[in-house]
Every structure is written in structure tokens, then in C-alpha cells.
Amino acid sequence: MKEKVLIIGAGYAGSVVANKLAREFRKKIARDELEITILDRDDTSINQGGFTFLPFGLYTPEDIVRKRRKLIxxxxxxxxxxxxxVTSIDLNSKEVGVKSGKRYNYDYLVIAMGARADADAVPGLADELNTFYTSIEGATQVGEKIRSMDKGDIVVSVAAMPIPCPGAPVKFTFLLDSYLRNVLKNREQFNLTLLWPMEPIGPPEFNKLVSGLLKEKNIEVKRSFPLGQVDAAKKELSSKEGETVNYDLLIAVPPHKPQKVLSDSGITDEKGWVPCDRTTLQYRGPAGNHDNVYILGDNGPADILKTGIGAHYQALVVSQNLINDIYGNNTKAPYEGETGCPIITEMETPSSAGQAYIATWNYGVMPAPFKPTKMGWYMYRMYYYLHWDMSVKGLF
Ligand SMILES: Cc1cc2nc3c(=O)[nH]c(=O)nc-3n(C[C@H](O)[C@H](O)[C@H](O)COP(=O)(O)OP(=O)(O)OC[C@H]3O[C@@H](n4cnc5c(N)ncnc54)[C@H](O)[C@@H]3O)c2cc1C
Incomplete structure (x- = not known):
């Protein structure tokens, strides 16, 4: 009898699983013993990591966009x-509904629908939403606003955790500092402030490194500053505890949550994310325990870090476990929390050497002391091209 694998979400994680399974099971698919289907609400894939660079002209929109059909x-x-x-998910009857009315059933389901920004969760934020976090247009406008100013207070605020790639706002702030200093040559006309919703910025060695560099670069940091509200008319924001900060330009990362269809389908936990076993990534939640349903990427539990690097490792584990399931091997490959955070502390310009490093860690082993390097900068820049032809295609 033909088995069916259904993948919902053809972003980073879902695409890797689809491509790895297609390669492993090419003979079964040719014999019509297995069917792999992937669904997405649109036909264009965006490498969201590129949003951080667009304001500074380091990539173009064309670099970070591909048609999904070329990737799958x-x-x-x-x-x-x-x-x-996807408009409905019923884990008990193993059925997924889509907007056009069709219903898909499956033997194995992979849920990889990412996260979405929710600016309305902070009163007033939607009236003053300059963000590089959600779209090419938004990131481009942030760059235009920066270039239109010749002095003032620029505040980068991370409203709440969890967000995809918690390191990206820090990277953005370092790029902004470097851009003003080395490209626009007007850094001394600006005060830069980073508002961070927690006390540490990442794991201990990460926190230590960025804390030292933020100080060295004269970027003020206010920690434990979850965004409470924004008053666009007064150009003033406040933390949940009521501390206020004024700004000329507010660049915000809104709170994030999973897609509405996941909560509407009754499969999310009390924090709003899709729960699973942290090691096998199999669904464990209000809809029961489902060994045939795998959760990966940004829609996963709040306590699994949401990064593209993590999504990639999870996709490798889920692919291997689906291969084991389908062959009936009765073994499980573990996800051990492999994740990482690429940090950039300086951009490459005629007057500055690019500095970057990709710190990685897992559930049990935090990153060792590290230092951004020029080679790290070039590796990072190169990665954005490898992303499409190697990572998304599941070739490593
Ligand atoms: C500004 C920014 C910078 C980042 N920088 C980095 C970085 O430097 N390094 C790093 O490792 N990570 C980075 N990330 C995080 C990384 O992009 C994500 O962790 C990664 O994309 C998660 O992959 P995913 O497959 O879970 O979700 P996504 O890639 O977001 O894919 C989810 C897919 O689900 C689809 N979908 C949603 N709803 C539906 C529906 N109802 N029906 C059908 N399909 C649906 C979407 O269209 C999308 O294609 C960054 C993220 C942002 C926003």
C-alpha cells in the first residue's frame, strides 16, 4: 500500500526534509509505493536571514528570494x-485542509510553518512599525530611514522573546554602528541604544563578547526591557515596568507567535507554540501523543531556540527518523539541540575589516570563548549563496 508523507510549510526546514526524502526514496516514489507532498501558502521562498543586511545594501532582494519550484x-x-x-489540521483523523477546499490525508506529517510577527501585541507599535524583521519592503525602508537622518537617537528594541534568530537584532545593531561610522561617516552624530527583553544576550560566552563590544562601540544597552507600549506622537516608548525612552527612529522587532491555524486546530501549548519531545521532535501536546507527526523549525516549542541553523539540524534529524520509520528500522536519531548564532561585529568597507563568527552549541554544551574574524565575515557572506544550492536542497 502507498505511504504518504505530508509536509506543511515549504520554508527552510520543510524544504530540506522534502529534498532529503525525495533523494532517499527515489525508487519507492518511482514504483508508486511512496508519495511526498509539500504545501505552502505562496510560491516564493525568502531567506529571512538576509533581511538584516538589506538596509545596508549588503544583499539585494534578488539574492534572498527564489521560486520554490526551483528548490524542491x-x-x-x-x-x-x-x-x-493550510486552514485546518486534525491529528486524530490524519487530515489537513487547505484554502481551496481540498483535504489531504497522510501517514506521516511534518509541521514546519515558521513564526509570524504580531505588532498588535504591543500597544502603539503598529503606528510606528519600522522593522527589518518581516519583509523585504520593511527592511528596505529601514535602510532608507537611516540614510535620511543626519543626527539623532536610534533605538533598536526587541519587544519580547522568543523570536526567530535572537542574535539577529544584535548583529543588526553592530552593522548599523559600522555603517554609520565607515560608510555614512556620521556615527558621532547618533546615539545608538539596544533595548533587550532579558538579562543575558545569548549563552555566557556570547553575552560576554557582545557586552564588551557594545560598550567599546559606545552603544547603550538596556537589559530586561520588554517593550510595553509605544507613543508615536511623542516619540516615546516604555518598558512593561514603565521605564521610558525617547527616540528619533525606533527600529523594532515585534513579538512573534505561530501561525493562527495551529492554535485554531488545537495543537499548540499554553505558550502558544507546537509542543514536541525535545529529542525525537515527535508531537506531544493537547491533541495527544503522535509518533507519526514531527515538529520542526520556528513553530516548535518556546524552549527550543528558533534559528535557521537549528531548523537545519532538526530537518536532518526528522528526515533520518522518517527514513527509519518508513524502512521500519525502529531506531530514532536524536536532536541534541544543535543550534547557533552567526554574529557580525563589523562590516567590510575600505576603512574597516569585516568581523564575524558562527558560534554553535547544543542542549548540553555552550559555546567556548570565541572571537569574530575576517575569515568569519567572508564565510558568512558566502553562505547566503550556498543556502539555496546546498542547504535548502538538503545536500549537507
Ligand atoms: C531578520 C531575521 C534574521 C535571521 N537571521 C538568521 C541567521 O543569521 N541565522 C540563522 O540561523 N537564522 C536566522 N533567522 C531565522 C531563520 O530564518 C528561521 O529560523 C528559519 O527560517 C526557520 O525555518 P522554518 O522552516 O521553521 O520557517 P520558515 O522558513 O519561516 O518557513 C515557514 C513556511 O511556512 C509557510 N506557511 C505559514 N503559514 C502557512 C499556512 N497557513 N499554510 C501553508 N504554509 C504556510 C510560510 O509561507 C513559510 O514558507 C533569521 C530570521 C529573521 C526574521
Whole structure:
């Protein structure tokens, strides 16, 4: 009997799983013993990591966008747009509905639908939403606003955790400092402030390094500063505890949550995310225990860090476990929390050497002391091109 794997969300994680399974099971697919289907609400993939660089002209929109059909193996059935937009998920009857009305059933389900920004969660934020976090247009406008100013107070605020890639706002702040200093040559006309919702910025060695560099670069940091509200008319924001900060330009990272269809389908936990076993990534939650349902990427539990690097490792584990399930091997590959945070502390310009490092860690082993390097900068810049042809295609 033909087995069916259904992947919902053709972003980073879902695409890697689809491509790895298509390669492993090419003969079964050719014999019509297995069907792999991937669904997404649109047909274009965006490498969101590139949003951090767009304001500074380091990548163009074309660099970070590809048509999904060019990324997914032709052995995989695809449905994008209304035919792929998931509107209901029923884990007990093993059925997924889409906007066009069609219903898909499955033997194995992979849920990889990412996270979404929710600016309305902070009163007043939607009236003053300059963010590089959610779209190419938003990131481009942030760059235009920076270039339109010749002096003032620029505040970067991370409203709440968890967010995808918690290191990205720190990286953005360092890039902003470097851009003003080395490209626009007007850094001394600006006060830069980073408002951070927690006490530490990442694991201990990460926190130590960025804390020292923020001080060295004269960037003020206010920690334990979750964003409470924004008053656009007064150009004033306040923390949840009522501390106020004034700004000329506010660049914010809104709170994030999972897609509405996940909570509407009754499969999310009390924190709003899709719960799973932290090691096997199998669904464990209000809809019961489902060994045939895997959760990966940004829609996963709040206590698994949401990064592209983590999503990639999770996709490798889920692919291997689906391969084991389908062959009936009865073994499980563990996800051990492998994740990472690429940090950039200086951009490469005629007057500055690029400095970057990709710190990695897992559940049990935090990063060792590290130092950003020029080689790290070049590796990071290169990665954005490898992303499409190697990472997303599941080749490593
Ligand atoms: C500004 C920014 C910078 C970042 N920088 C880095 C970085 O430097 N390094 C790093 O490792 N990570 C970084 N990340 C995080 C990284 O982009 C994410 O962790 C990664 O994309 C998660 O992959 P995913 O597959 O879970 O989600 P996504 O890639 O977001 O894919 C989710 C997919 O689900 C689809 N979908 C949503 N709702 C529906 C629906 N109802 N029906 C059908 N499909 C649906 C979406 O269209 C999307 O294609 C950054 C993120 C941001 C926002």
C-alpha cells in the first residue's frame, strides 16, 4: 500500500526534509509505493536571514528570494497558493485542509510553518512599525530611514522573546554602528541604544563578547526591557515596568507567535507554540501523543531556540527518523539541540575589516570563548549563496 508523507510549510526546514526524502526514496516514489507532498501558502521562498543586511545594501532582494519550484525536487508533489494554504489540521483523523477546499490525508506529517510577527501585541507599535524583521519592503525602508537622518537617537528594541534568530537584532545593531561610522561617516552624530527583553544576550560566552563590544562601540544597552507600549506622537516608548525612552527612529522587532491555524486546530501549548519531545521532535501536546507527526523549525516549542541553523539540524534529524520509520528500522536519531548564532561585529568597507563568527552549541554544551574574524565575515557572506544550492536542497 502507498505511504504518504505530508509536509506543511515549504520554508527552510520543510524544504530540506522534502529534498532529503525525495533523494532517499527515489525508487519507492518511482514504483508508486511512496508519495511526498509539500504545501505552502505562496510560491516564493525568502531567506529571512538576509533581511538584516538589506538596509545596508549588503544583499539585494534578488539574492534572498527564489521560486520554490526551483528548490524542491521534482519527485515531490507541490501545492502553493490557495491550493497549499493550510486552514485546518486534525491529528486524530490524519487530515489537513487547505484554502481551496481540498483535504489531504497522510501517514506521516511534518509541521514546519515558521513564526509570524504580531505588532498588535504591543500597544502603539503598529503606528510606528519600522522593522527589518518581516519583509523585504520593511527592511528596505529601514535602510532608507537611516540614510535620511543626519543626527539623532536610534533605538533598536526587541519587544519580547522568543523570536526567530535572537542574535539577529544584535548583529543588526553592530552593522548599523559600522555603517554609520565607515560608510555614512556620521556615527558621532547618533546615539545608538539596544533595548533587550532579558538579562543575558545569548549563552555566557556570547553575552560576554557582545557586552564588551557594545560598550567599546559606545552603544547603550538596556537589559530586561520588554517593550510595553509605544507613543508615536511623542516619540516615546516604555518598558512593561514603565521605564521610558525617547527616540528619533525606533527600529523594532515585534513579538512573534505561530501561525493562527495551529492554535485554531488545537495543537499548540499554553505558550502558544507546537509542543514536541525535545529529542525525537515527535508531537506531544493537547491533541495527544503522535509518533507519526514531527515538529520542526520556528513553530516548535518556546524552549527550543528558533534559528535557521537549528531548523537545519532538526530537518536532518526528522528526515533520518522518517527514513527509519518508513524502512521500519525502529531506531530514532536524536536532536541534541544543535543550534547557533552567526554574529557580525563589523562590516567590510575600505576603512574597516569585516568581523564575524558562527558560534554553535547544543542542549548540553555552550559555546567556548570565541572571537569574530575576517575569515568569519567572508564565510558568512558566502553562505547566503550556498543556502539555496546546498542547504535548502538538503545536500549537507
Ligand atoms: C531578520 C531575521 C534574521 C535571521 N537571521 C538568521 C541567521 O543569521 N541565522 C540563522 O540561523 N537564522 C536566522 N533567522 C531565522 C531563520 O530564518 C528561521 O529560523 C528559519 O527560517 C526557520 O525555518 P522554518 O522552516 O521553521 O520557517 P520558515 O522558513 O519561516 O518557513 C515557514 C513556511 O511556512 C509557510 N506557511 C505559514 N503559514 C502557512 C499556512 N497557513 N499554510 C501553508 N504554509 C504556510 C510560510 O509561507 C513559510 O514558507 C533569521 C530570521 C529573521 C526574521
Amino acid at each position: 525536487s521534482p519527485r515531490v508533489n507541490t501545492a502553493f497558493g490557495d491550493a497549499g494554504e
